[in-house]
Amino acid sequence: MAVDTVAAPALVDDRALSRHPKAGIVYIVLGGLLVLLALTKLGGLTTTVEIDKTLSDASWAAPTSTVVLILGLAAAALGAWMIVGLPQRRYKIAGAAAVAATVLALLFWAYSEEGTVFRAESILAGALFLSMPYIFGALSGVVCERSGVINIGIEGQFLMGAFTGVLVANITGSVYAGMLGAMIAGSLSTMLLALLATKYQVNQVVVGVILNLLALGFTSFMYDQLKKADGFNTAFSVPTITWGPLADIPVLGPVLFQQKIFVYVGLVMVAVVWFLLYRTRWGLRTRAVGEHPAAADSMGVNVNRLRYWNVVAAGLLAGFGGAWFTLGNSLAFNKNMTAGLGFVALAVMIVGRWNPLGVLAGALIFGFTTQIARDLSAAGSSVPGEFLQMLPYAVTLVVVAGLIGKAKAPAADGVPYNPGDK
Amino acid sequence: MSTETQAPAPEQPEPAETAEAKPGFVTTFGRYLTEANSVMVTIYSLVLAFLIGAILLIVSDEHVRSTYTYFFARPQDALTASWTLVRDSYLALFEGAILNFNTLAAFQAGDAEFGNVLRPLSETLTYATPLIFTGLAVGLAFRAGLFNIGAQGQLIFGMMGALIIGFSLDLPIWLHLPLAIIAGAAAGGLLGAVPGVLKATTGAHEVISSIMLNNIAALFLVWALGTTFLHSETKTDLVSKPVDDSAILPTLLSSLNPSLRVNLALLIGFAVAVLVWWLLSKSTFGFRIRAVGFNEHAASTAGMRIGSTYTTTMAAAGALAGLGGAALALGVSSGGINDGTAADYGFSGITVALLGRANPGGIVAAALLFGALKAGSLSAQPDVPVDISTLLQATIVLFIAAPALVKAILHLRTPRGGLVALEAKGW
Numbered sequence: 001m002a003v004d005t006v007a008a009p010a011l012v013d014d015r016a017l018s019r020h021p022k023a024g025i026v027y028i029v030l031g032g033l034l035v036l037l038a039l040t041k042l043g044g045l046t047t048t049v050e051i052d053k054t055l056s057d058a059s060w061a062a063p064t065s066t067v068v069l070i071l072g073l074a075a076a077a078l079g080a081w082m083i084v085g086l087p088q089r090r091y092k093i094a095g096a097a098a099v100a101a102t103v104l105a106l107l108f109w110a111y112s113e114e115g116t117v118f119r120a121e122s123i124l125a126g127a128l129f130l131s132m133p134y135i136f137g138a139l140s141g142v143v144c145e146r147s148g149v150i151n152i153g154i155e156g157q158f159l160m161g162a163f164t165g166v167l168v169a170n171i172t173g174s175v176y177a178g179m180l181g182a183m184i185a186g187s188l189s190t191m192l193l194a195l196l197a198t199k200y201q202v203n204q205v206v207v208g209v210i211l212n213l214l215a216l217g218f219t220s221f222m223y224d225q226l227k228k229a230d231g232f233n234t235a236f237s238v239p240t241i242t243w244g245p246l247a248d249i250p251v252l253g254p255v256l257f258q259q260k261i262f263v264y265v266g267l268v269m270v271a272v273v274w275f276l277l278y279r280t281r282w283g284l285r286t287r288a289v290g291e292h293p294a295a296a297d298s299m300g301v302n303v304n305r306l307r308y309w310n311v312v313a314a315g316l317l318a319g320f321g322g323a324w325f326t327l328g329n330s331l332a333f334n335k336n337m338t339a340g341l342g343f344v345a346l347a348v349m350i351v352g353r354w355n356p357l358g359v360l361a362g363a364l365i366f367g368f369t370t371q372i373a374r375d376l377s378a379a380g381s382s383v384p385g386e387f388l389q390m391l392p393y394a395v396t397l398v399v400v401a402g403l404i405g406k407a408k409a410p411a412a413d414g415v416p417y418n419p420g421d422k
Numbered sequence: 423m424s425t426e427t428q429a430p431a432p433e434q435p436e437p438a439e440t441a442e443a444k445p446g447f448v449t450t451f452g453r454y455l456t457e458a459n460s461v462m463v464t465i466y467s468l469v470l471a472f473l474i475g476a477i478l479l480i481v482s483d484e485h486v487r488s489t490y491t492y493f494f495a496r497p498q499d500a501l502t503a504s505w506t507l508v509r510d511s512y513l514a515l516f517e518g519a520i521l522n523f524n525t526l527a528a529f530q531a532g533d534a535e536f537g538n539v540l541r542p543l544s545e546t547l548t549y550a551t552p553l554i555f556t557g558l559a560v561g562l563a564f565r566a567g568l569f570n571i572g573a574q575g576q577l578i579f580g581m582m583g584a585l586i587i588g589f590s591l592d593l594p595i596w597l598h599l600p601l602a603i604i605a606g607a608a609a610g611g612l613l614g615a616v617p618g619v620l621k622a623t624t625g626a627h628e629v630i631s632s633i634m635l636n637n638i639a640a641l642f643l644v645w646a647l648g649t650t651f652l653h654s655e656t657k658t659d660l661v662s663k664p665v666d667d668s669a670i671l672p673t674l675l676s677s678l679n680p681s682l683r684v685n686l687a688l689l690i691g692f693a694v695a696v697l698v699w700w701l702l703s704k705s706t707f708g709f710r711i712r713a714v715g716f717n718e719h720a721a722s723t724a725g726m727r728i729g730s731t732y733t734t735t736m737a738a739a740g741a742l743a744g745l746g747g748a749a750l751a752l753g754v755s756s757g758g759i760n761d762g763t764a765a766d767y768g769f770s771g772i773t774v775a776l777l778g779r780a781n782p783g784g785i786v787a788a789a790l791l792f793g794a795l796k797a798g799s800l801s802a803q804p805d806v807p808v809d810i811s812t813l814l815q816a817t818i819v820l821f822i823a824a825p826a827l828v829k830a831i832l833h834l835r836t837p838r839g840g841l842v843a844l845e846a847k848g849w
Contacts, residue, residue, distance in 0.1 A: 152629060200826035205569055205629065209772060210820045217812030218478075224807035225482035335809075343633040350630075386645035393634040393641075400634075401626040 031076025131367025136321025137345025152208025155342025156215030161322020186319015518801025537679020550793025555746030556771025572632025574768025580747025583609025606748025614740015
């Protein structure tokens with residue numbers, strides 16, 4: 001089984017598009033479309049941006065067509081520059097700038113409708129908060145997959161965490177005990193994955209999907225059973241932490257210094273997991289086990305034991321992410337309330353290229369997308385709410401399709417290791 | 423899923439008929455029972471799953487839990503309460519799915535028609551029908567090494583495709599019904615092809631892309647139901663227009679009793695299962711699917727195009743799930759579909775395919791079992807939580823997917839061919 005991990009020839013042509021001058025054409029087309037949009041449809045519209053809600057004069061109304069025109073020209077110019085002769089090593093920056101310009105232009109367009117105001121503070125603060133489940137889920141995925149175990153079951157661990165979080169909080173009366181309970185529940189469900197993946201060498205993708213169904217069935221079943229009795233599923237809320245004077249800084253204050261504990265734990269965990277993975281002996285061993293278990297084994301690492309405990313520990317993160325859905329949002333548990341976000345977290349992990357810092361960036365992008373969708377939907381945008389809700393899923397699809405060929409998974413990811421197999 | 427054996431031996435180890443000393447039937451049979459072959463693993467998985475279900479029923483029931491508080495003083499209370507609860511729950515599932523003894527007694531006494539006795543079975547077959555299609559959709563993809571979690575979205579698209587043809591055209595039944603069914607298959611196939619194309623061209627893993635398409639399809643349905651094109655002209659809630667009479671799948675047994683809902687789609691399901699069996703085992707396309715699923719590198723070396731196999735397999739799988747959608751939209755929900763019509767048929771298709779080990783025959787059997795679970799749990803609610811069917815399904819296939827676990831729990835012997843497990847590829 002372990003034999004076919006050795007550098008399989010690429011069956012699918014995965015030449016990275018964005019490293020190619022052709023990408024320039026894409027940006028020229030995008031920019032051109034924006035220019036066309038600005039000239040034909042956006043005349044007379046204005047976009048209002050409110051930077052600080054306490055200062056009323058800090059809002060700014062811009063003529064939409066002019067801004068979109070400028071951004072579109074910028075994107076097209078970057079594309080043209082890439083074709084004409086920008087050095088290849090600058091492609092990444094140029095491409096990112098062109099994409100950013102396009103996204104910004106689309107935002108200006110989206111917020112040009114009557115009654116919509118781009119409230120920078122609340123949108124950015126909301127985006128950071130909404131990126132948390134992605135951060136926890138994807139970090140959990142990183143820890144598992146860096147050690148060579150595919151964890152498709154993040155969705156299920158979210159559900160277990162969300163359910164147990166509320167349940168334990170109700171039983172003990174403490175929201176923090178609920179968080180702890182959620183972490184343990186997440187960890188117990190990854191323990192099953194770890195056991196099956198290491199000891200019983202079961203296919204991890206299959207088991208992950210089954211574990212999701214199991215978690216869905218289990219939590220829904222328990223939800224119905226416990227609903228019969230009172231006091232097992234009352235919503236608990238987590239206090240918002242305000243950092244004294246820091247919270248009064250315009251924009252930065254509300255975004256960074258007036259958040260719930262989940263945000264701070266999430267940001268700290270990004271740093272912690274990064275440090276552990278790249279600066280400690282444990283991290284080196286974990287990465288070795290994920291890339292070349294046989295080599296790690298010959299150096300004296302117990303591959304399956306390390307994988308087992310890593311996956312169990314990763315469950316703590318996913319379980320805590322699950323608590324975000326209920327305790328973090330002050331909601332009671334509901335059947336299937338995670339709505340596929342565990343899979344979006346997997347996409348975030350891929351976008352972040354199995355690196356905690358990449359995960360942070362990816363999660364912020366997805367959190368921002370989700371927040372924009374919610375905000376526009378609440379403001380009564382003319383785009384149907386269902387299409388706005390599709391946005392995170394659609395972005396995942398595009399991003400996974402566009403990136404996975406380039407993003408390289410750990411070499412032994414998903415391959416059971418049997419020490420006697422060599 | 424390449425039904426991967428760990429040693430080059432036949433998949434189904436023969437019970438020791440060929441052994442030298444010709445052991446007696448009891449010995450052979452006993453040895454067969456204690457061996458982790460695929461038949462026994464399936465049976466033991468079912469037993470273990472129902473045991474776990476029983477434990478959860480006991481633990482989560484408030485009344486029974488309270489009897490355990492004084493277990494050491496009067497253990498018989500707790501044990502009786504547990505036994506009663508488990509027996510009643512599973513009996514309720516059985517009566518809702520197979521045969522209701524009260525109705526049977528009433529029929530024998532002459533108080534009920536024979537049709538009433540058949541009602542639980544008809545419900546089981548009705549719920550099994552879409553599962554046959556979605557199970558085949560997942561199972562076919564499994565054979566190519568693809569994990570199609572997207573059956574849910576494909577079924578939703580199939581529902582919409584069949585519905586649109588079903589109400590918008592004015593044709594005679596012999597043309598209208600087939601056309602509507604084909605439209606369902608085409609719509610499902612279209613959505614199913616997307617993860618295949620993405621995997622072939624960019625390498626995006628089909629699990630993630632098909633899950634995203636599931637969510638997108640579900641939201642798209644909600645939006646589409648609200649448009650004037652699809653929305654019912656007479657009802658205010660989010661329901662579609664009804665399908666024309668000429669596009670409705672005829673029921674099979676309603677002459678006995680109008681409440682018997684099982685319809686022609688069941689027979690189509692059986693026929694399609696045979697077709698898929700033929701496709702997989704007798705056709706070139708099926709050979710290509712199995713070759714790619716077994717070893718894509720070897721298949722590629724042999725000159726098969728991997729990318730196009732992925733695309734066509736996923737499109738075919740999507741078409742199968744789309745047929746399931748058509749079965750719903752033109753069958754039990756021909757009066758109009760809503761956002762709950764698709765239920766969890768697509769996701770259950772995964773468990774059906776796993777339990778059926780991606781063999782068409784096994785899939786039909788698994789669909790009947792899970793159809794029975796669904797019919798039973800729906801009729802037994804709210805006394806028994808309705809999600810017990812999901813829970814049991816997931817537990818069953820967890821054991822099916824991990825034969826080594828079943829073997830370890832029950833101390834079974836390894837069969838001669840090694841353990842048969844299910845495989846899907848990673849990133």
